[in-house]
Amino acid sequence: MNQKNYELEKKLGASLLGFLEPFNEYDREERAIELFGSVDPNDENIFRDLLKRHFFEDAWFGNLEKAVRLDMKKSLDESLQNVDFDYEWVVSEFDGTFGLPSTWSVKNFRYLFEIIHSLVSDYW
Numbered sequence: 001m002n003q004k005n006y007e008l009e010k011k012l013g014a015s016l017l018g019f020l021e022p023f024n025e026y027d028r029e030e031r032a033i034e035l036f037g038s039v040d041p042n043d044e045n046i047f048r049d050l051l052k053r054h055f056f057e058d059a060w061f062g063n064l065e066k067a068v069r070l071d072m073k074k075s076l077d078e079s080l081q082n083v084d085f086d087y088e089w090v091v092s093e094f095d096g097t098f099g100l101p102s103t104w105s106v107k108n109f110r111y112l113f114e115i116i117h118s119l120v121s122d123y124w
Helices: 007-023 029-036 044-056 066-081 087-094 109-123
Strands: none
Touching (some): 007 044, 044 109, 066 109
């Protein structure tokens, strides 16, 4: 049996999770459910709008230092170049202090990061 070692995922995971931090439910379950509980992250337009409002145009996340933004973009580019990159593992298993809202049922984690990538091009 060939078992994946997740080396690339471990290398890039922290930077990639930064894009999803506004939706992190860890220690903020009630707030996350209140804000995002009824949202369908699989709807491209809804997810784009969430990212714009809660990440790219947010007062804190929208003003990340240039070096941080460059590192996040580089990690995103590198992950998308690898067809076997396991985004679901990064979101679900990489960090014990990260979790998307429990009401979300993401169908394609890679697609979420493709949407993020298109917005990075617009904002950064």
